Amino acid sequence: MSSSxxxxxxxxxxxxxxxxxxxxxxxxxxxxxxxxxxxxxISMVAGVFHSVAKQYDVMNDLMSFGIHRLWKxxxxxxxxVRPGNKVLDxxxxxxxxxxxxxQLVGRDGKVVLADINSSMLNVGRDKLRDKGLVQxxxxxxxxxxxxxxxxxxxxxxxxxxGLRNVTDKDxxxxxxxxxxxxxxxLLVLEFSKPEHELxxxxxxxxxxxxxxxMGELVAKDGDSYQYLAESIRMHPDQETLKGMMENAGFEQxxxxxxxxxxxxxxxxxxx
Amino acid sequence: MLTNKIANELLLPQVLTAALELLINKALLxxxxxxxxxxxxSAKTLTLELAELAFPLSFTVSSQARVIVSSLTERSDCTIxxxxxxLKKLKANQQVTQLIKQGELDVIxxxxxxxxxxxxxxxxxxxxxxxxxxHIGDVPTHKIVQFGNKITKNFGKHSTELQxxxxxxxxxxxxxxxxxxxxxxxxxxxxxxxxxxxxINSRINTLFTRLSNKK
Numbered sequence: 324m325s326s327s328x329x330x331x332x333x334x335x336x337x338x339x340x341x342x343x344x345x346x347x348x349x350x351x352x353x354x355x356x357x358x359x360x361x362x363x364x365i366s367m368v369a370g371v372f373h374s375v376a377k378q379y380d381v382m383n384d385l386m387s388f389g390i391h392r393l394w395k396x397x398x399x400x401x402x403x404v405r406p407g408n409k410v411l412d413x414x415x416x417x418x419x420x421x422x423x424x425x426q427l428v429g430r431d432g433k434v435v436l437a438d439i440n441s442s443m444l445n446v447g448r449d450k451l452r453d454k455g456l457v458q459x460x461x462x463x464x465x466x467x468x469x470x471x472x473x474x475x476x477x478x479x480x481x482x483x484x485g486l487r488n489v490t491d492k493d494x495x496x497x498x499x500x501x502x503x504x505x506x507x508x509l510l511v512l513e514f515s516k517p518e519h520e521l522x523x524x525x526x527x528x529x530x531x532x533x534x535x536x537m538g539e540l541v542a543k544d545g546d547s548y549q550y551l552a553e554s555i556r557m558h559p560d561q562e563t564l565k566g567m568m569e570n571a572g573f574e575q576x577x578x579x580x581x582x583x584x585x586x587x588x589x590x591x592x593x594x
Numbered sequence: 595m596l597t598n599k600i601a602n603e604l605l606l607p608q609v610l611t612a613a614l615e616l617l618i619n620k621a622l623l624x625x626x627x628x629x630x631x632x633x634x635x636s637a638k639t640l641t642l643e644l645a646e647l648a649f650p651l652s653f654t655v656s657s658q659a660r661v662i663v664s665s666l667t668e669r670s671d672c673t674i675x676x677x678x679x680x681l682k683k684l685k686a687n688q689q690v691t692q693l694i695k696q697g698e699l700d701v702i703x704x705x706x707x708x709x710x711x712x713x714x715x716x717x718x719x720x721x722x723x724x725x726x727x728x729h730i731g732d733v734p735t736h737k738i739v740q741f742g743n744k745i746t747k748n749f750g751k752h753s754t755e756l757q758x759x760x761x762x763x764x765x766x767x768x769x770x771x772x773x774x775x776x777x778x779x780x781x782x783x784x785x786x787x788x789x790x791x792x793x794i795n796s797r798i799n800t801l802f803t804r805l806s807n808k809k
Contacts, residue, residue, distance in 0.1 A: 396608040400665040406637060426656035427669070429637045455658050581605065 352490050353557045361490050365439065365466070378542040379417050379446065385537060386548075391484075392419070394586050398481060398512045399423050401579070401588060407431040408478040411502065413467055414438055414485020418447035424479075425456045435477075437465040438485075467495035472502045483512040487558035496571035503593040509573060511564065514555040515580070515587035522583045530555065561587050607649040607665050614651070615663040622661065627719040632659045640711045641670035645677040653711065672703035 352361045383391050398420065404410065406429040412421045415436040424434045436451075438444045441464055448462050465471050467482065467489050480499050489495045499509055517523040530552035538548025559567060561578050564587075568576045573591025580587050622632075632655050639654040652670060654662045667673070676684075680698045684690065693699040701708065727735040764770045772780070 390605075392612065393605040393608040396612060396664070397605060400607070400611075402666075403668045404666065405669045423662065426658065426660065426662050427654060427664070427666070430657060458657065583603075 353554070365490060379443065380419075380450075382538065382542055382548075385541060386534060390582060394512060394581050394588075395419050395423075395483060397579075397581060398483060398510055398588055399427070401590060402479050402481065402508070402510055404428060404479060409476060409504075410434045411470075411472070411477045411480045411499075412436050413465075413470075413480055413482040413499065414488070415481075415483075416443045416447060416485070418451045420481055420483055421447070421460060422451055422454060422456055424481075425451070425458075425460050428459060430458060433459050433461065435461045435463055435472075437463045437467075437470075439464065439466050468498055470498045470502050474501050475504045476502050478504055478507050479510070480507070481510045481512070484514070486511055486513050486564075487554050492559070493567060493571065496568055496573075500572045500593055505594055506592070508590060508592045509568070511568070511589040513564070513587065513589070514558060515564075515584055516560040518580060518584040522585070526585060561589075564589055610647075611651065611663040611665060615661065618653075618661045618663065621718055621720060622659070624720045624725060625718050626721050627717055630714060630717050630719075632661075632714065635707065635710050635714065638671045638707050638710075639666075639669050640707055641667055641673040643673060643675040644681075645675075670703060672701065672705065672707040674708055675700040675702075 350361055351358050387394075402410075402424075404424060404427050406427070408428045409432060410421075410424045410428060412418070412424060412434060415421050415438055418436055421434050421436040424432075428434060436444070436447055438447070444462055444464055451457070451460060463471065467485070468491050480503055482499070486492055486495065496509075503509065517526050531549075534552055535545040535549045538551075539545035542548070558564075561580065561584070565576050565578055568589060568591045572593065574594050576589065576591035578587045578589040635655045636657055636659070637655065639652050641650050641652040643650045649665045650667050650673075652664050652666050654664070654666075654669070656662055676693075676699045680693060684693065684699070690699065690701075690705075694701065723735055723739055726738070730738075765773055
């Protein structure tokens with residue numbers, strides 16, 4: 324029995340509370356608690372986001388009780404964005420960060436909203452155009468591992484709730500490093516590991532018992548939200564991600580836990 | 595320090611900026627003063643550093659005539675460092691120079707930007723009655739406004755009476771606080787004593803000089 328099969332069995336029998344023992348080789352990766360072939364991950368993640376794109380904003384508000392808006396505001400405040408800056412909002416989804424950045428960089432600046440998923444990009448584009456934000460925004464369908472931009476292009480790159488869905492995170496971080504200008508910074512906003520055990524347990528209960536049911540009820544897709552909960556648990560914790568950023572070349576790398584570590588904002592510079 | 599940490603943990607700066615942004619943009623939407631234009635301050639940022647808050651408040655006007663409130667300081671065109679009480683004084687008296695001299699106000703950057711933001715906030719006109727009427731109807735709105743006016747009038751009257759009564763009680767009956775005249779008289783007496791002490795001091799110095807010369 325291959326390692327992939329073994330992990331599939333663990334997932335089938337698990338109640339979703341316990342992450343499986345990590346088994347990895349160069350050809351496999353995680354999709355939630357499942358271990359799958361690397362080549363399959365993009366299409367499987369795409370399936371999830373094609374399915375939830377239209378209800379994405381509503382679900383975000385419901386699942387986080389609206390707090391995701393504050394986490395994103397915190398990211399903007401930490402970005403140090405100036406008029407005239409070029410910003411890449413990677414895995415930008417429905418464009419929450421892009422909307423704010425677009426207004427802050429002004430006419431002389433530019434924001435590129437990039438997402439690997441066309442459905443998410445379409446929802447984001449419609450939403451931003453409805454808000455009258457058209458002047459300085461470009462839309463690019465792109466894989467974070469192979470960014471289609473010249474080296475030293477952007478002052479700021481953000482990736483909010485997207486990195487955990489990327490197949491090869493190290494490759495994505497190196498690709499981001501390449502497109503940043505010297506002095507530019509990367510901000511990674513992502514679910515992480517709660518600091519307190521009690522919060523961790525409550526968060527686990529919420530993620531595996533309530534969240535998928537909410538997804539079933541509102542987005543008519545409980546499986547996608549089960550994947551969300553599992554993918555969060557499989558994502559590297561704060562210190563590990565910091566180390567990964569440093570390995571990719573980022574300097575002065577720091578992280579800030581938000582809401583007790585449920586989410587963390589990592590920041591690193593290219594010099 | 596601890597308060598700052600708790601405020602940051604609870605994301606209070608973000609809660610406040612989000613609430614302010616919502617309020618300001620709603621107010622701009624309801625504005626009935628057609629002369630008001632954000633064009634002059636488009637793409638400009640005013641930052642307020644209030645002594646009462648551990649984080650700055652930056653107001654940026656976008657080209658879509660929306661106000662973005664953030665804690666960003668990197669892009670400010672004008673930064674005002676002051677306190678809420680001084681802001682009130684500023685509104686009442688327009689005594690910018692005096693307040694700067696007294697160290698209650700510090701302005702860095704283009705003061706004109708601050709003046710333009712102030713002009714905009716003062717020229718906002720919202721027809722609250724019409725807005726309320728849209729939701730609950732004309733007659734209930736009229737009744738509520740009448741009731742509100744009556745309460746305000748009564749409150750104003752009672753407040754003045756209460757102030758006078760409390761003043762009378764504290765100053766004349768309980769003698770807890772001195773009157774203006776008494777304070778002035780006391781200050782005058784202190785000044786007289788101070789002058790006399792100075793004179794005596796000068797005289798003693800003269801006497802010492804004479805004594806040392808004789809020796």
